[in-house]
Amino acid sequence: MKYCKKCLQPDTRPGTQFNLDGICPACDYYFNVHIKADFDERFKILEEQLKIYKNNGSHFDCIIGVSGGKDSTRQAIWVRDKLGLNPLLVCLSYPPEQITRRGTENISNLINLGFDTVITSLKPVTWKSSVKNGFLKYLNWAKSCEQALFSSVPQIAIKYGIKLILWGENPALQLGDLNTAGKTGYDGSNLRQMNTIKGGNVEWMIDDGFKKSDIFPYRYPSMEEFNKAGIQILYLGWFWKDWSIINNGTFSSSYGLELREDSFENTGDLWGCFSLDEDWVTLNQMIKYYKFGFGRVNDYCNEGIRHGLITREEGIKLIEKYEGQISQKYIIDFCEYIDITLSEFWDNVKKVLNKDLFVLKPNGEIKRKFKVGLGL
Numbered sequence: 001m002k003y004c005k006k007c008l009q010p011d012t013r014p015g016t017q018f019n020l021d022g023i024c025p026a027c028d029y030y031f032n033v034h035i036k037a038d039f040d041e042r043f044k045i046l047e048e049q050l051k052i053y054k055n056n057g058s059h060f061d062c063i064i065g066v067s068g069g070k071d072s073t074r075q076a077i078w079v080r081d082k083l084g085l086n087p088l089l090v091c092l093s094y095p096p097e098q099i100t101r102r103g104t105e106n107i108s109n110l111i112n113l114g115f116d117t118v119i120t121s122l123k124p125v126t127w128k129s130s131v132k133n134g135f136l137k138y139l140n141w142a143k144s145c146e147q148a149l150f151s152s153v154p155q156i157a158i159k160y161g162i163k164l165i166l167w168g169e170n171p172a173l174q175l176g177d178l179n180t181a182g183k184t185g186y187d188g189s190n191l192r193q194m195n196t197i198k199g200g201n202v203e204w205m206i207d208d209g210f211k212k213s214d215i216f217p218y219r220y221p222s223m224e225e226f227n228k229a230g231i232q233i234l235y236l237g238w239f240w241k242d243w244s245i246i247n248n249g250t251f252s253s254s255y256g257l258e259l260r261e262d263s264f265e266n267t268g269d270l271w272g273c274f275s276l277d278e279d280w281v282t283l284n285q286m287i288k289y290y291k292f293g294f295g296r297v298n299d300y301c302n303e304g305i306r307h308g309l310i311t312r313e314e315g316i317k318l319i320e321k322y323e324g325q326i327s328q329k330y331i332i333d334f335c336e337y338i339d340i341t342l343s344e345f346w347d348n349v350k351k352v353l354n355k356d357l358f359v360l361k362p363n364g365e366i367k368r369k370f371k372v373g374l375g376l
């Protein structure tokens with residue numbers, strides 16, 4: 001395990017590859033391309049791209065997948081007020097046991113800002129059993145849910161005849177998931193290669209015993225369906241000089257976004273603005289940390305270091321203190337939802353513990369072997 005020399009990204013992130021100087025792809029892009037880029041020029045490229053979609057006779061010019069959180073609130077307002085487009089917002093909602101009150105307030109806030117919004121909600125029985133299966137079999141309760149979240153947008157785009165899908169972040173440039181890289185920094189045609197979408201493959205759900213008729217909403221439309229419907233995906237983040245966790249959070253809270261008020265110890269959410277519509281994502285961040293040695297605090301710090309908000313040394317201290325931290329309450333809520341005991345939960349988590357990176361002590365305590373910022 002090695003850390004990027006500029007930020008605190010470890011090379012254990014799936015899909016990443018550091019350059020010969022030991023710099024991660026996200027830093028390489030940020031320092032060598034982003035800060036030198038001409039954003040007026042990029043905006044002209046965007047306007048050029050949008051010409052074919054603007055006022056082309058259909059009621060909606062584009063579609064945006066939203067949760068009502070920091071990124072989607074900012075995107076929706078920018079797309080409407082700066083780009084002059086008429087967007088349809090699509091929100092795939094969590095079931096009542098999972099969605100937070102804050103999440104429902106935030107989506108109401110977004111609708112109240114004046115948008116046409118389609119909210120879909122999936123059959124709770126399938127959702128719950130897929131969450132349980134995802135956790136017990138893959139140690140990732142969100143495996144199927146994330147596929148459904150990403151799939152709902154092109155599925156509805158095809159049904160409404162909307163040809164342009166806008167997402168915010170380009171995962172290849174902003175996170176370093178190189179599998180998703182497209183022809184340009186704004187081309188989202190390879191989003192389907194993202195680890196989360198798995199090329200649209202839902203066969204694994206059939207193999208796990210789900211009925212084909214139940215999992216239709218989890219299926220990302222095929223390349224052929226995209227081509228037939230003439231769908232293009234653009235990442236707006238590429239056109240945006242100040243796209244970041246903190247800037248999006250600050251902007252959107254000035255438009256009524258409600259942030260998370262829980263402590264860092266309970267969530268590892270340093271700016272309180274991640275996945276506001278549900279709280280179990282914190283479990284997955286902890287599990288990710290035990291699998292790969294990094295989680296949400298790491299993502300916050302990497303961006304903070306790149307943007308000059310914190311030093312690498314300050315980042316190391318924050319990660320040492322808060323990475324992998326979680327409130328017992330969230331674990332208990334989750335175990336109740338999928339009907340397992342707390343000891344079953346921890347037995348499963350410990351099964352995926354990366355033994356190269358962590359030691360499981362006889363008293364059950366998990367200790368990291370690596371040194372944050374240095375690696376192994």
Ligand SMILES: [Zn+2]
Pocket residue numbers: 004005006007008009023024025026027028
């Ligand atoms: Zn880096």
